[in-house]
Amino acid sequence: MDAKEIRKYFPILHQEVNAHPLVYLDNGATSQKPIQVIEAVDNYYKKYNSNVHRGVHTLGSLATDGYEGAREKVRAFINAREAAEVIFTRGTTSAINTVAYGYARAFLKPGDEIVTTVAEHHSNFIPWQQAAKVTGATFKFIPLAEDGTVTLEAVKETITDNTKIVAIHHISNVLGDTTPIKEIAQIAHQHGALLFVDGAQGAPHKKIDVQDLDCDFYAFSSHKMGGPTGVGVLYGKREVLERVEPMEFGGEMIDFVELYDSTWKELPWKFEGGTPIIAGAIGLAAAIDFLEEIGMDNIERHEKKLVAYAMERMRELDGITIYGPQQDRSSLITFNLDQVHPHDLSTVLDSYGIAIRAGHHCAQPLMRWFNVSATARASFYMYNTEEEVDVFVDGLKKTKEYFGNVFS
Numbered sequence: 001m002d003a004k005e006i007r008k009y010f011p012i013l014h015q016e017v018n019a020h021p022l023v024y025l026d027n028g029a030t031s032q033k034p035i036q037v038i039e040a041v042d043n044y045y046k047k048y049n050s051n052v053h054r055g056v057h058t059l060g061s062l063a064t065d066g067y068e069g070a071r072e073k074v075r076a077f078i079n080a081r082e083a084a085e086v087i088f089t090r091g092t093t094s095a096i097n098t099v100a101y102g103y104a105r106a107f108l109k110p111g112d113e114i115v116t117t118v119a120e121h122h123s124n125f126i127p128w129q130q131a132a133k134v135t136g137a138t139f140k141f142i143p144l145a146e147d148g149t150v151t152l153e154a155v156k157e158t159i160t161d162n163t164k165i166v167a168i169h170h171i172s173n174v175l176g177d178t179t180p181i182k183e184i185a186q187i188a189h190q191h192g193a194l195l196f197v198d199g200a201q202g203a204p205h206k207k208i209d210v211q212d213l214d215c216d217f218y219a220f221s222s223h224k225m226g227g228p229t230g231v232g233v234l235y236g237k238r239e240v241l242e243r244v245e246p247m248e249f250g251g252e253m254i255d256f257v258e259l260y261d262s263t264w265k266e267l268p269w270k271f272e273g274g275t276p277i278i279a280g281a282i283g284l285a286a287a288i289d290f291l292e293e294i295g296m297d298n299i300e301r302h303e304k305k306l307v308a309y310a311m312e313r314m315r316e317l318d319g320i321t322i323y324g325p326q327q328d329r330s331s332l333i334t335f336n337l338d339q340v341h342p343h344d345l346s347t348v349l350d351s352y353g354i355a356i357r358a359g360h361h362c363a364q365p366l367m368r369w370f371n372v373s374a375t376a377r378a379s380f381y382m383y384n385t386e387e388e389v390d391v392f393v394d395g396l397k398k399t400k401e402y403f404g405n406v407f408s
Contacts, residue, residue, distance in 0.1 A: 001298040007383045009034040009290070020353030022300075025386045028173055028332050028379030030223045031204065033287075037226055040286035041279050053252055067278050070285035071268070077288045078218065079209040080235055084267040087234040088243070089280055092200040093123040094191055095219035095234035098271060100127035100167065100194060102244040104165055110136035113163040115193070117142045117150060118365040121173050124198040125365065128167050133335050141224070144369065147325050149177045155184050160227070163193040170202030170218075175324030176307070176332045178206075185214040193285050194240060200224060203233075205303060205331050207296040216240045222280060227287035231280030234271070241267055248273040251362070299382045299390055303331040306389065313393040323370060332379035334361070337396065340377040340403050348399045354392055 010032045015022050024032060027291050050059035052067045053112065060114045068083070075083045084290055089095040104114065104127075114128045114137055132139040142158045145151050150168065159166060166188045171178050181197055194216040202208060203218075204225035210218050217240070221232040236244070246253060246264060253273035255263040264270045291299065307329050314320055319338030340356035349356055357377040360367045367373060378392060 001294055001302055003302060003385045006294065007385075009036065010383055011035060011038070013383060017353040017355070018351050021391075023352075023354040025378040025380060025384065025388070025392060026355045026357050027224070027381040027384075028201065028361075028377060030229065031226050031381050032383070033228070033283075034226055034290050036290050037228065037283050037286045041228060041283040043382055044279050045280050047400075052278055053269070058282045063278055064105070066282045066285075067276065068222065070281035071286040073288050074233055077208070077292070078203070078233075078235055079211050081211065082319050083191075085235055085238055085241065086270045087220075087271045088276055089232045089234050089271075090277065091221040091223070091232035092198060092219045093232075095217075095232055096123055096196070097127050097235055098247050099217055099236070099244060100131045101247045103194075103240075104128065104137075105129035105134055106245050108135040108137040108164055111162060112137040113140050113160065114138070114165045114167065115140045115142060115158055117144060117169075118369050119144060119150070119172055119175065119363065120167070120169055120365075121147055121198060121200065122362040123200075124167055124169060124196075127166070129366070130350050135362065138162070142168075147177075148175045148323065148366065148370070149325055150179050150184075152180060152183050152187070155389070159187055159191050159193060161191050163188070165193050165194050165196060167198070168195040169198045169200075171199075171205065172324070172365055173201050173332070174334050174375070176329035176334070177325050178202075178328075178330055179229045181213045181215060185216075189214070201330065201332075204291075205296075206300045210235050216264055222284040222287060223367065224292055225284075225287055228280045228283035231277040231284055233284075238267060241271075244271075246270050246273065250274045253277075294382060302331075302382060303380050304329070306384055306386065307331060307333060309386055310378065310380070310389045310392070313389060314396065316393070317396055319400070320396075321371050323375060331381065332377055333374045334377045336372065336375050337400060337403075340399060342374045344403070345376050345396075345399055348402065349392075349395045352391070352395045352398070354395050356392075391403055 048062035050063040052064040118404040199213045199220040203220035218235040223229040250273040323334045346358035
C-alpha cells in the first residue's frame with residue numbers, strides 16, 4: 001500500500017494548521033474520513049433519505065436496503081455467522097452498556113465475578129464496575145505485567161468457576177499492545193464465563209474474525225475506522241444475544257404491545273428501538289469498502305512499520321519515557337517528556353500543525369498504575385507517513401529545547 005496515494009482520498013489532510021501542513025496523529029481518538037464515506041452519507045440525504053422498515057414506498061425501500069446492506073457488510077467484515085448477530089449502536093460505549101445492563105445487571109448475583117484489567121478504557125470499565133455494585137458481584141482485575149500487558153498466566157490465575165463475564169480490550173488505547181483474545185476465550189469458556197471484547201482499537205487496524213476468536217461479544221466504533229461518528233457495532237453470538245434484555249424500548253423493537261405487557265422482535269431489531277442511525281450505517285458500509293480495498297493486513301503492516309520507525313526516532317531524545325511494550329506495538333505510542341506536561345507538549349506541537357492527544361486517555365486506573373497523572377499519545381493510521389513522523393520528532397526536539405531554555 002502507498003500511504004501517499006491513500007492520502008489523496010482524505011480532503012481534511014490537505015490543509016494548513018497554524019501556518020503549517022497538518023500532521024494528524026490523533027487517530028486513536030477519531031480517524032479522518034475518505035471522500036467515499038462523505039459522499040455515501042451525502043448521497044443518502046440527497047437522494048433517498050427516508051425511514052427504514054416502515055414505508056413501502058420507493059425511498060423507504062432504498063433506505064432499508066442501504067441500512068440492512070450495511071449490516072451484511074459488517075457481518076462479512078468481522079465474519080459473524082449471520083447478520084442477526086450484528087447490532088447497530090451509537091458506538092463502542094453504547095454497545096458495552098447494552099450488555100452490562102441487559103445481561104450483567106439482569107443475571108449476576110453475589111458470589112459471581114466480573115473480571116477485567118486496570119488497562120481498560122473507562123467505557124469498558126465503569127459499566128462493569130457499576131453492574132458489580134448493583135448486583136453484589138465481585139469486580140476482579142487480571143494483574144498486568146511490568147510493561148502493562150496482559151499475560152495468559154495472569155489470566156489463568158484470575159478467572160475461576162465463579163467468573164461469569166471477562167471484559168477486556170483487543171488493543172489497548174494507551175499501550176498499543178494486542179491481547180491474546182482467542183486464548184483468553186478458551187480459558188473463559190473452560191470456566192463457563194462469557195468474553196466481552198472492546199474492539200474500538202482493534203477493528204480499525206487489523207483483520208477481525210469473531211468466529212476464530214470465539215468471543216461472545218465484540219464491540220467497535222465507526223468513527224475510528226474512517227466512518228461517521230455516532231454509529232458502532234455490537235456483535236454477539238445468537239445464543240447469547242437472545243438472553244440479553246433490551247435496554248431501550250420503543251418503536252420498531254416490539255413484536256406485540258398489550259396494555260400490561262409487550263414482546264420483542266427477533267434479533268437484531270430487538271436492540272434497535274426507534275429510528276436507527278441510517279446515514280451512519282450507510283457511511284460505515286462505505287468505510288468498510290474502502291478498508292477492504294486497501295486490505296486490513298496491509299494496513300496493519302504499514303502501521304506497525306510506522307510505529308517501529310517512530311519509536312526508533314523518539315529514542316534519539318534524552319528524557320523520554322515510552323509506556324507499554326517496546327516492540328510489536330499496534331498503531332500508537334504513549335509517552336512523556338521530562339519536565340514537560342503533556343498538555344504543554346500538545347499545545348506546542350499544535351503550533352507546528354501537529355495534532356496529538358494529551359491527558360489520561362479515559363484510562364485513569366492505568367495512569368495511576370504507572371504512577372503518572374497524564375501522558376501524551378501519538379496514534380497513526382493508514383494515511384500517515386514516515387515524513388510526518390520526522391516532523392513530529394522534530395517538534396518534540398523543539399519543545400524540549402523551548403522548555404529547556406525556560407527552566408535553565
